[in-house]
Amino acid sequence: MRLLLVEDDPQLQQQLAQHLQSSGFSVDVADDGKTGLFQACEYPYDAAIVDVGLPYIDGITLIQTLRKQQINFPILVLTARDHWQDRVAGLDAGADDYLAKPFVTEELLARLNALIRRSVGQASPVINNGPLSINTKSQQVSVNGNVVSLSSSEYRLIEYMLMHLGEVNSKSQLTEHIYNEDFDLDSNVIEVFIRRLRKKLDPDNGYGFIETLRGQGYRLVNLNKDSNG
Structure with a gap:
């Protein structure tokens, strides 16, 4: 997941x-x-962390x-602990959650992950697709209960x-959401990773998790529909 962090404290x-x-x-x-x-309008992010007290534009x-421009990725706003007005203003402006400084980074991660999950309709940290399961908290991937080691x-x-x-x-979409703005978008690295994932997750091609659509890209096949009848 690709994040934008807007914070002026170096x-x-x-x-x-x-x-x-x-x-x-x-x-x-x-930094401001x-x-x-500019970055939020230029690049595709899955979420942003925004401090209230920023130079040039607060x-x-x-x-x-961002909200007026229909940019709707989740935003976690950082505020001073004793400024409850900033927390209210942030939520009223369109932020999805807030965290008061100073904070514990583990709480920030938990809130951020929850925002990202909810933005795509997932409430639980464990996401299943047929025999494939991912725990987004522990970052553990398994197939039929067997843990698969991934980079x-x-x-x-x-x-x-x-x-x-x-x-x-x-x-290009996958590359943009997985790597930062300095990554070479012309790289064939996604093809390499797709090939590795297929080999690790489905070596016998019994499930066909990842579908290639020529000229379009890749799709993770929804196997939950079959299991639900």
């Missing part, structure tokens, strides 16, 4: 970015509201502007596809 920004990256997220950062607005105005990039790819079950995803 130390906090660096700490958060490192923690989020170590938790499997691809993170783009912005003006840069954050966090509340940034969120309001961090392979996990990010299958997690995104499962979050968008049944949807066709182009190679």
Whole structure:
């Protein structure tokens, strides 16, 4: 999942970015509201973390502007602990949740993951597709109860596809949501990871989890429909 972090405190920004990256997220950062607005309009994000007190464009105005432009990814707003007005203003502006500083990074991760899940209609951290199961909290993937070992990039790819079950995803779309803005979008890395996932998740091709649509991209087949009759 690809995140936008808009935070002007260099130390906090660096700490958060490192923690989020170590938790499997691809993170783009912005030091002020003006840069954050540009990036949010330019790149496809799965969620954003926005501080209220930003230079040039404050966090509340940034969120309001994004919502007016129909940019609807989940937003977690960061506020000062003693400024309850900022929390109310952030939610009224269109933020989906808030976290007061100082905070524990584990809580930030839990809230962020919950926002992303809810944005695609998933309430539980465990997401199933037939015999395929992903625990987004522990980042554990299993098939028929057997844990499958994946690299961090392979996990990010299958997690995104499962979050968008049944949807066709182009190679560029997958790359944009899994890697940050500096990644080479012309790379064939997605093809390599799709091949590895097929081999690891379904070596005998008994389930046909991942479907290739020539000229369009890839789709994770919805096997829940079959199991539900």
